[in-house]
Amino acid sequence: MEDTINIYGKLEKQNFTTKDWLVLSSASGSNPCAAYISLETFDRSRLVIDQTLYWHLADSEEEAIYIVGLLNSNAMSDAIKDFQPEGGFGKRHIHTLPYKIIPEFDCEDAAHTQVVAKTQELMHEWAVLCCDGEYANLLRPNSSSLNSRRRRQQSAIRSLGGYTEYEAACYAVLG
Template structure:
């Protein structure tokens, strides 16, 4: 890992449905669901390219979504209650984030990164994503 942008790119890709869907066919399933997911996504994720505008946008969006998630976690009493089941809190947070246009943008970019296509020319703007 070379810098924070690459780290945020990986956060965005690892949390995308595009990468999740790409790994599903290769995940062995046990009694409790998919297994060995910890190594597979890294093999299927395109390497970060700082010259690729889409990769930079994925990094920006991942950071913005993390800020949005943190806001939900600090203002929603259910999400901030450690006595509630973690799986239920994760599901609720994901439902809240699913309504954000930021997540839709991230999914589009992650899908194109997985496919090896780009929605922006190399050296694209990497501008800040619009807020919710």
């Protein structure tokens, strides 16, 4: 069975035993979108990543936060927008483009650690906001369409107190 679904060796490449932090990002759409998880609580032998996602194994949680912070930023969208094909529904096909321009994480680089710190602050603000009420509902898949929930989430995140400093940190790394 594995041979019939292991097209181009995609399953063989999904070896999640080497590191403890997994970054997942979208392959399509007009804006990059990413999250990370700790692999310590997963049965890594049963973990399969869907073909519509790209993944990266990070050496540390700080590296995972750095990559996720950059991937979710307007700085990244601005950096790649001229290289994305455009169709009837606007910009599409992010694929691996963001990963090609993200500088390798360096815990000694102040700009990199600033992205980590500002991303963590924003994540904390967002978690507090999502504890109850309207924003908690945006995390429920059946509360409305994905597109609507995503738009409302992005708007709410941009209104958080730490958002401007977060974007500034991302632009400092991506230019």
